[in-house]
Amino acid sequence: MGHSAPSPSALTDEPTGITLSRFLRQLPPEITLLHDAGDRRLRWVEASDMDDPTDYLLDEEMILTSGFPLLGHENDPEEVRAFIARLAQAKVSALGFGLEPYFTEVPATVLDACRENNLPLLEIPATVPFAAIGIAFAQLLEADSAARLRTSAEAHRALMRCLTHADPEAQLIATLSQRLKASVRLLDAQGQVRHEASLAQNATPNHDLSSELFTQASNSQKFAMRSEDSLVDLAFPLRATIAAGPHAPVLGVLSVGFARTPSASDHNLITTALGLLDVLARQRVTSSSTAEQLATTVLLRQRTPLDPHTLNLLRNSLGSTTADSVRVAVISPLNNIADQNPDLHLPHLQTLLATELVALNADHFVALTNTEPTHELFEHLKSSGYLAGFSLPEPADRQLGEKLPDLLAQATGLLPQMREKRQSLDATAIPRSFASLLPPEAGKQLAEELLAPLLALPESRRDLYLDVLRGWLEANGSWDQTSKNIDLHRNSVRRHIATIGEILNKDLNHAAVRQDLYLALSFLANP
Structure with missing residues (x-):
């Protein structure tokens, strides 16, 4: 039997x-x-x-x-x-x-x-x-099997024909929905709906369920599933072709809702659709990456107001025609960029930051984006294999063109700290000072080099000279104020400062020397 x-x-x-x-x-x-x-x-x-x-x-x-x-x-x-x-x-x-x-x-x-x-x-x-x-x-x-094969072959051909459509992604989602007799959604990397097609008999997942499936699929290497009564909802992650972190970056999620149990043929059709969506992503970067990088580079280097047409193109490239503010972001892959084809990163970063304006700059990437730098975004970037530093926001108006080079300098100044701390940074959360631009570890190393003659002294003498030098610099060179602050006679202060100058072989009368020593002491005090 x-x-x-x-x-x-x-x-x-x-x-x-x-x-x-x-x-x-x-x-x-x-x-x-x-x-x-x-x-x-x-x-x-x-x-x-x-x-x-x-x-x-x-x-x-x-x-x-x-x-x-x-x-x-x-x-x-x-x-x-x-x-x-x-x-x-x-x-x-x-x-x-x-x-x-x-x-x-x-x-x-x-x-x-x-x-x-x-x-x-x-x-x-x-x-x-x-x-x-x-x-x-x-x-x-046998007759049914042959009919299913013919139907399946025609369905796969219909999906392939979508690549020649004026809007291939939208056509692909609509065709997949029709062939599967299911509701289909294409979500971007932030979980927002890019394209959607549904049938009357298939209830589209509500927002909470859609968000839950998106999260589960993003954390899965295969798919997420939710089944309730006769409804079956599946979510498939669209992942990058490179794996810079624990998982390859999630570029989006394909969500499919059935009013029945899906079959193996349904799964095969979905697999084909996932492959075609990956092809479309490759086509976009292949056909437009050079132009997008050139546009990004030109915008970041000019200091002229944007005319209305250019401003409109900029807003469209940021994925929004009503962008309130724009930031410059620098992005550093966690893995060595030299070990991979840099062009493969572009579509992933465009998706992660919701912008077309991304360009390679030496050993990192730069981007113009209106995406808010949040903790969730930083975690998403890191799990996808990237660190990012965001400049202050500036209004998306005509004067933005004059400010972009300054925003680039702000973001680029965060690179050393990002890499040392291995975390993404937001310029709005960092005090605006020259000292803030230098990573703590590098600052401490520089401080130890500058103060090496003092640090080499016996402990008691070393600590005395460091206290006197710090007190004197904080009192702006006032002998009386220094004497009061550190509880030491003013003549002793004068004598110790003269000795410190000789030990360091520095002329403490120069403001630049005093500035360097003050910064060095601040890094030395905050290991």
């Missing part, structure tokens, strides 16, 4: 479209339907004369029997009822009762039991061998 039938997993993934009524139309007219209990899906036809075949049955089979299991018990209603009940509980779709060699008609007890258990009953005359019924079902299966 069951050796020649499809495996249970195969049946679950790809159910047949054959029903009992459809199959009966293919059978010889001599076969009689003695009890019609409604149409049933039919997965397989199996002959069995076992007393209890239920351990070997697949759901929704038609069982053909010669009646041998009931021979000698056909007039015992309880025995017959128990046999039929076992078949019904095993989800048999129909029972075919063959006449001869054991019976000349279907026993009344069998008919009554089938009626009681709502199991369709067929009477099969001796002129129709069981093998003929099995062959008829196999032929119907």
